[in-house]
Amino acid sequence: MEKILNAIQDDYPDDFAWCYGCGRLNKAGHHFRTCWDGDQTVTIYTPKQEEMALPGFVYGGVIASLIDCHGTGSAALALHRKNGHEPGEGAEPPRFVTASLHVDFMKPTLHGVPLKAVGTVHEIHPKKWKVEVEVFADGKTCAKGEVVGVVMPDSFLAGK
């Protein structure tokens, strides 16, 4: 199984590390971790036993969650690189929130194997990025998605 090295989420400051999907400090969460693979981005996740639609098939909400966090993580990787940084260097990365999420479920997704999300990132403008995502289970495409992420506005922190 492939390993995710130098994930962008490893470099988020502690205040931003609580996301249920990708926060390393959220003990109950999924701990999605996203890294570069050449010019594409990768997140790998093996669904828990209970994360099913029916016995034997993965719950779509978990696939949507994987695509969502993979999208914001990929956008953060891309803007970080544009700013001259790579994860693991110690520079604090930008942090994105999801503006929109789209998922096309191509086929029922077999449970019990790692899911691999692969992303291609496009800059729309400096604070708005689009990530095309393909999710594979056992080498077969099970879902395709698109995430539009925007740099986290200050209002998010201010609780407004």
Added chain:
Amino acid sequence: MEKILNAIQDDYPDDFAWCYGCGRLNKAGHHFRTCWDGDQTVTIYTPKQEEMALPGFVYGGVIASLIDCHGTGSAALALHRKNGHEPGEGAEPPRFVTASLHVDFMKPTLHGVPLKAVGTVHEIHPKKWKVEVEVFADGKTCAKGEVVGVVMPDSFLAGK
């Protein structure tokens, strides 16, 4: 707080009651329950403490999951009604799977209040239905979504 009576999920046969989002038999799941409110459909869910994006704000993947299951549940309600049935009568409802899911996140969603998903269902053709969903937190729209659901194909059960 409003209560969901006569949820469609209460009438699914046991074999189809394992969904992490809306399966009544999945102990670890969300237990989303969807009912009619006039010609619209409603699901109410209060996110768990750990289901956060940041402390104080709901995780987007949970909102996407809520919209997803609310969409398939709403489509099942609508086809069931078209077939002359209401939940709670004892007739076995149709079961839908998600073909596509779209979510626009309108604003950060405050944690600690019930989320209310309201759906409007449109028939595309007898086996394909579209549900427009609006999610409210504390009376304010926090997300809008669209789910296209299709009647569950036999191949899903056959594991293909």
